[in-house]
Amino acid sequence: MKIQRPMRYALIGLSALICHSALADFTATPTEARAIAKEAYLYGFPIVEMYKTLYTQAVDKSGPNFKAPFNQIGNTAMVFTPKDTAFVTPNSDTPYSFVWLDLRAEPVVLTLPPVESNRYYSVQLIDLYTQNFDYLGTRTTGNKGGNFLIAGPHWSGKTPAKIDRVVRSESDIAYALYRTQLFSTEDLSAVKKIQQGYSVTPLSKFLGDSSVKQASPIEWPKPEPQMSETPDLFRYLNFMLAFAPAQGSEKDVLKRFATIGIEAGQPFDPNALNTEQRQALEAGIADGKAEFAEFKKTKVDTHKVSSGDLFGTRQHLKNNYLYRYAGANMGIFGNSADEAAYLGYFVDNQGRPADASKHDYTLHFNKGALPPANAFWSLTMYDGATKLLVDNPLNRYLINSRMLPQLKLDADGGLTLYVQNASPGKDKESNWLPAPKGPFYGVLRIYLPKPEVANGQWKLPLLTPVDL
Structure with a gap:
């Protein structure tokens, strides 16, 4: 069977995005820019925080938290401890496995082994917006295992034989986060055996088709200190949005963002901001942080808003960017309510x-x-x-x-x-x-x-x- 190839588009690294001395169009007034920056900060923070994990786990091979290259699985055969710092609020009951998926050239097939019925396991599928677009495992597909095809937004092929289910991602880069329940310290060998049964296979290899070309290399920008807390966030956001085709429900908000220079694949150089523009963006970011602090105090800490409200699909979140921000701030990659x-x-x-x-x-x-x-x-x-x-x-x-x-x-x-x-x-x-x-x-x-x-x-x- 031949694979129908997706449309391709050029992706460039951050250094190319910021090599110009000027910003992309910045047409908002200072008052408008402050309000838009607040909205864009809440919108973009989860995406940029996700990038930090992507970089440490799949790009920075010399780093202590590197797990595996793209489209390969990295298993953690021990529970999390205070020495693990890749992401905040980690869970220490379920040893993790990690796969960063590059879906630009073709889909990938995730294969799960059969697991005993009394052991919980799951594969949480997360797009670049930090939305949980689907799950595999105990709750959704059972413990019998199977082959599951994960496809990006541009793939239009037919479902191949021996594929139990096709799952679509809104973004070309996605994250598969596996959790395998650990019963006790003595149970680690059993968890390791299950993890060894997890596999990731490009669709072409799964079908024995060698004609698919690799996607072009990506220049991954190195994360910088405080990148999520200052207008620097917006240049990383522009870079990340190049991997996530715009959604129709976000047409108006993205149009507003463009008036302060936030646009997929466009340059955003904070050093090109004039004093008035920088102050407006910094004030907007401060406003976003203040709104979250009040929301956490009055809604989250009092249990009026639950974690189930903060994590899930786009349909579940209804583009509530404050909720998505809160989830990423307090415990990124949290599970959906079910x-x-x-x-x-x-x-x-x-x-x-x-x-x-x-x-x-x-x-x-x-x-x-x-x-x-x-x-x-x-x-x-x-x-x-x-x-x-x-x-x-x-x-x-x-x-x-x-x-x-x-x-x-x-x-x-x-x-x-x-x-x-x-x-x-x-x-x-x-x-x-x-x-x-x-x-x-x-x-x-x-x-x-x-x-x-x-x-x-x-x-x-x-x-x-x-x-x-």
Whole structure:
């Protein structure tokens, strides 16, 4: 079978984009530019944050977080620790596998092996907007395995034989993030064997067709410090948008962005901004950050907006750029609501920020009221400053449902966890989730959540402070 080739277009590196001394058209007034910059910052931040991970995992071969080149799989055969810094709020219950997909020349085929029925696994498919455009694995395709074709926006071929499903991405570059449940430390060898069964094959090779030409090389710009916090973000955004064809629902917003020089594949040199333009863009970025801070305080921390609202398809998010920004800021690459519920512990039961230098805390689940999951649940601790896992003498970064046999139940059958910096004492250490000596947050992940999570029937217990 021959592969129908996609339309090709030239992609150029960032150095070429900024070699001109002038910006692309900047026609907005300062007042207009500030408002547009706010919107563009919220829109572009997730895309640029995603680029940081792309670069460290698939481009920078000498870096500590490199996983594999494009269209090859990189497996992590151990759980995440505080030494892993590639992205914030990582999950340490499910060893990851990583595939950055370049779909410009042709689709790729992801092959999954059969997995035992009691083990959760998934492949989260994420486009360059950080939208979860589909899933493979336990919930959607089952544990029987199969061959799944991932195609970019320009491919128009027919579904080949032996392909179980075709999945389309809005962007030519996409991310496949695998999670394989780890039952215990002794289970690592079983997880490694499953990971060895994951494979990635270009469609031409899958079909035995050698006529497909490789896509042109890409000049990947090196990330720079603070690139997501200043007008530098917009030059990386222009570069990334060249891999993501414009969507009809974003016609008007992209037209507004063009008036401050934001346009796919066009030059954006922050050094070419005059003082008034730079101040307008910086003020707009500050406005975006302020809107998020208020949103987090009044909506996220109070659980009026859940993680399920922040992650998902374009249809689910409805182009809500504040929501997409919030998801990327607090825990990029979070799962969609049907796959997992994420419940954050950012404040205590009195609404005060969680800080283990000021308080010890308890978290109590009533008898029969543990998190309702069809797969499993896990509570993970993060440093409030770095958003990474917390180093501690027990090397314990989470407490999950697989650990229940080792936890001590209360006399009434409930479960009390001790969330604090210092040990609560040897008799309580089995239930201790170590916190940093300062600000922290916890994330309760419920994989394949039962309906009572979404409908509110199950109530999330709150952190209760205990004076030091």
